[in-house]
Amino acid sequence: MGELLEELRGLQAVALKLVGIEQNLASKQRRVTGRQRQVKQADEKLDQNKRATQQYQIRVDQLSLEVAAREESQAKHRQALNTAKTNKEYASILAAMNTEKADTAKIEAAVLELMKEVDNFKAAGAKIEAEKATLLEEVGKATKTFEDARAKCKPEYDELQSLRQEFVDRLEPASLAMFDRASSRHEGEALAEVVKPRAKGSEYNCGGCNMTVTLEVVNSLQTRDKIQQCGSCGRILYIQSVATAK
Ligand SMILES: [Zn+2]
Incomplete structure (x- = not known):
């Protein structure tokens, strides 16, 4: 094998080592970004969960106000019942009270259902928070793994780069261009x-x-x-x- 091809083989050996280090670091970095993406997804889920919880809570508050208003109205009716002057008046107030009582019971049941939903949302939110905490921990670990690996291979990487530069300096630009084209096509x-x-x-x-x-x-x-x-x-x-x- 002639000198030119020997040189190119030397350059390739160095280039492949560099690619190996770069790919190794890139895969560790992808692990970091992958976990970060999952944290972002957890944040989005938390956001949705928070909005849903708020909406249900608003509905609970509205209906609770309605229940309170009806209870006030019941109290007024009870007073009216005491001061009813005729049997007919008494009976009509009683009928109104009974209807109101039934309606109120329905609303109260609805409030209970909604409160259950609010609790469910809160429990789901807590679960997502816990998952997010685990993910953040993993982001930290993956980041450390990546940074440790980068620091560890830096001396070798720098040395390989200067070695590559020596080949580059020795080779003809035309040969180098051919090498670079083939190199970029085949990693x-x-x-x-x-x-x-x-x-x-x-x-x-x-x-x-x-x-x-x-x-x-x-x-x-x-x-x-x-x-x-x-x-x-x-x-x-x-x-x-x-x-x-x-
Ligand atoms: Zn071929």
């Missing part, structure tokens, strides 16, 4: 080894995408230190050991 895996799918066969494949590599390309790779890209995936091809041509 840092810019190079692929040419492999023989069958030991005795004369066929060669790209180790990256398994598509056939022509003999012409193989010959060129064996004799010249020049970039050859896989016609299918665009990875820069190299041959590890010179195949014994017979």
Whole structure:
């Protein structure tokens, strides 16, 4: 293998390590943002719960006022009952009182139902609050895991970056551009080894995408230190050991 391809392989090794560190950190960061999103969802649920509780409470208050007003009216009727002058008057006041009493009982029953609902909402709210507290704890833990990992790999990461810079400084811009294109297409895996799918066969494949590599390309790779890209995936091809041509 020529010097250029050796250099590119060196660069790829460094680049892959960098990608590995970046992916590892990114997955830890995703864990943080995932938990944060869940906290936000819990906040939204709490908000809905709070609004529903308030609405039910308002209705409870309204109906309680109505019950109080009816009780006041009952008291007036009772007084009127005591001062009724005729049997007919007495009977009509009594009838009105009975109707009112039945209506009031219905409202009171409704108030009780609504109060039960308010209690249910409050219990649900408390449950969401507890879930949120757990999630916040997990956000804290995940954040710490992420930050610890970042701090731990920083020296290695910085060293790899300066190593990559050394390769970048040594390489021709055109070669580098080809490497970068292939690298960004294949998550840092810019190079692929040419492999023989069958030991005795004369066929060669790209180790990256398994598509056939022509003999012409193989010959060129064996004799010249020049970039050859896989016609299918665009990875820069190299041959590890010179195949014994017979
Ligand atoms: Zn390929």
